[in-house]
Amino acid sequence: MTRFRRGVSYDATMNERPYDPDRDRPAVQRVWKECGWISDDAQHPAFDTMLSAGTARVVDMHGEAECLVTTHGGQVRYLHDDLPFSLVSAVTTGRVGRKQGIAGRLTARAVAADAANGAAVSGLGMFEQGFYDQLGFGSGPYEHLLLFDPGDLRLPAGVTARAPRRLTAADGPAMHANRRIRRRGHGGCNMDDPEVTQAEVAWEKDGFGLGYYDDGNTLTHHFWSEPGGEHGPYRIRWLCGRTTADLMELLALLRAQGDQIRQVRMEEPPGLQLQDLIQRPIRRQVTTRGAPLGQQLRFLAWWQMRINDLPACLAATRLRTASSLRFNLELTDPIAERLPANAPWRGIGGSYVATLGAASGVDPGHDDALPTLRTTVNTFSRLWLGSAPASGLAATAGLDGPPELIESLEEALREIPVPHPDWEF
Numbered sequence: 001m002t003r004f005r006r007g008v009s010y011d012a013t014m015n016e017r018p019y020d021p022d023r024d025r026p027a028v029q030r031v032w033k034e035c036g037w038i039s040d041d042a043q044h045p046a047f048d049t050m051l052s053a054g055t056a057r058v059v060d061m062h063g064e065a066e067c068l069v070t071t072h073g074g075q076v077r078y079l080h081d082d083l084p085f086s087l088v089s090a091v092t093t094g095r096v097g098r099k100q101g102i103a104g105r106l107t108a109r110a111v112a113a114d115a116a117n118g119a120a121v122s123g124l125g126m127f128e129q130g131f132y133d134q135l136g137f138g139s140g141p142y143e144h145l146l147l148f149d150p151g152d153l154r155l156p157a158g159v160t161a162r163a164p165r166r167l168t169a170a171d172g173p174a175m176h177a178n179r180r181i182r183r184r185g186h187g188g189c190n191m192d193d194p195e196v197t198q199a200e201v202a203w204e205k206d207g208f209g210l211g212y213y214d215d216g217n218t219l220t221h222h223f224w225s226e227p228g229g230e231h232g233p234y235r236i237r238w239l240c241g242r243t244t245a246d247l248m249e250l251l252a253l254l255r256a257q258g259d260q261i262r263q264v265r266m267e268e269p270p271g272l273q274l275q276d277l278i279q280r281p282i283r284r285q286v287t288t289r290g291a292p293l294g295q296q297l298r299f300l301a302w303w304q305m306r307i308n309d310l311p312a313c314l315a316a317t318r319l320r321t322a323s324s325l326r327f328n329l330e331l332t333d334p335i336a337e338r339l340p341a342n343a344p345w346r347g348i349g350g351s352y353v354a355t356l357g358a359a360s361g362v363d364p365g366h367d368d369a370l371p372t373l374r375t376t377v378n379t380f381s382r383l384w385l386g387s388a389p390a391s392g393l394a395a396t397a398g399l400d401g402p403p404e405l406i407e408s409l410e411e412a413l414r415e416i417p418v419p420h421p422d423w424e425f
C-alpha cells in the first residue's frame with residue numbers, strides 16, 4: 001500500500017474542527033499575514049489552492065480560527081520501496097494564540113490521524129530545530145544549496161539543450177505528473193495532490209518554467225524558478241527529469257541563460273555533485289566572497305521525519321548483509337504527551353525485539369539474552385533513515401546502548417544511502 005486512507009477525527013475538547021473556506025478564509029489569511037507568509041490579494045489564489053487539497057484543521061479562539069495545521073499525503077522512498085507518507089505542510093498560530101500549546105497539540109493530532117490512517121512516515125520542513133522534536137521528529141542530513149554563475153557551468157562534451165517550451169500555471173498538472181515520475185532515490189518524496197504543485201506555481205507572481213514535452217505530449221523534464229532582477233538570481237524551486245541525461249539537458253538550458261544571468265540558486269539534485277560541473281569553483285568562491293551575486297555553497301539540515309509505523313518501516317529495511325542483528329529496542333515517543341488518552345494512535349513508544357538483516361522487523365517484548373538499545377523515536381528515525389551514523393547519534397542524540405551494539409548497528413546500516421526528499425516543503 002502506498003497511499004493512506006483519508007478519514008479524519010476532530011477533537012472538540014480543544015475547539016478543533018475542519019477548516020471551512022467560507023467561514024475561515026479571512027481569519028486564516030489574517031494569521032498568515034501576521035506570520036509574514038502572505039502580503040496582498042495577489043497571493044490569494046495560491047492560498048485557496050493550497051488549502052483545497054489534503055487535510056486542513058483549525059483551532060478557534062474567541063470564535064475565530066487562530067491556529068491552522070495542514071497535511072498532504074504522498075510517498076517516501078526507502079531503499080527500493082515507497083512507504084505511505086504524510087507531509088505536515090503548514091503550521092501557523094496568530095498573534096493572539098501564541099504560546100498556549102495549540103500548535104503543538106494540533107500538529108500532534110494531525111500526525112496521529114494520518115498515522116492511524118496508514119501513513120508510515122511523517123515529514124516536514126522546520127522553521128527551527130527543537131519545536132517538532134517535541135512530536136518525535138528527527139533531523140535529516142545537510143542539503144546543499146549552490147549559488148553559481150550559470151555561465152561557469154562546464155558540462156561534458158555533447159551535452160547541449162534544445163529550445164525548450166515555456167511553462168505556465170496551465171502546465172501545473174503536467175509539472176506535477178513530471179515531478180512524480182522523476183528520477184527518485186532513497187528518501188525521495190512525492191506528494192499526491194496536484195494542488196500542491198499548482199499552489200507553488202501560483203505563489204510567485206512572476207515564476208516561470210522551462211521544459212520539454214515528448215511526442216506523446218508528456219512533460220519529461222523541466223524546472224520551475226522564481227525570477228530575479230535583470231541579472232538574476234534565478235531561484236530554482238525544482239528541477240526534475242527521469243534520467244541523468246534529462247538533468248544534464250536542464251543544466252545546459254541554465255547555462256544558456258548565462259550570457260545575461262549572473263546567479264542561479266538551486267538545491268543539489270540527489271546523485272549529482274554539482275561542484276564537478278562548475279569551473280574553478282574554489283577560485284570563484286574566493287574572488288566573489290561578499291558579492292551579492294557571488295558563488296557560494298550553503299548547507300542546512302532543514303527537514304525532519306519520524307517513523308509512525310515501526311513494523312512497516314522495518315519491513316522495508318532489507319539489507320544485503322548475510323547475518324542478522326537482534327537487539328531489544330526501548331523506544332520513547334514524546335508525541336504521546338500531546339495527544340488525548342483516547343487518540344486513535346498514540347505514538348510508537350514501547351519495548352520491542354528488533355531484527356535488522358535481509359529480513360528486518362520488530363515484535364513487542366523483551367529478550368534478556370539480547371543487548372538493549374534505548375532511545376527516542378526522533379533518534380531511531382534518523383538511524384533507520386540513514387540520516388546519521390549510529391556512533392554519531394550515540395554521541396549527540398541519545399542513542400544509548402553497549403558500545404558493541406552501537407558498532408554493530410553502524411556496520412549493519414552502512415549500506416543505507418543518505419536520504420534526500422528532493423521536494424522542497
Ligand SMILES: CC(C)(COP(=O)(O)OP(=O)(O)OC[C@H]1O[C@@H](n2cnc3c(N)ncnc32)[C@H](O)[C@@H]1OP(=O)(O)O)[C@@H](O)C(=O)NCCC(=O)NCCS
Nearest residue numbers: 035091092093098099100101102103104127128129130131
Ligand atoms: C511556530 C508556531 C506555529 C508556534 O505556535 P504556538 O501555538 O505558539 O506553539 P505552541 O504554543 O504549541 O508551542 C510553543 C512552545 O514551543 C517552544 N518552542 C518554540 N520553538 C522551539 C524550538 N525551536 N525548540 C524548542 N522549543 C521551542 C516554545 O518555547 C513554547 O514553549 P513554552 O510555551 O513552554 O515556552 C508560531 O510561532 C507561528 O505561527 N510561527 C510563524 C509560522 C511558522 O514559522 N510556522 C512553522 C512552519 S514550519
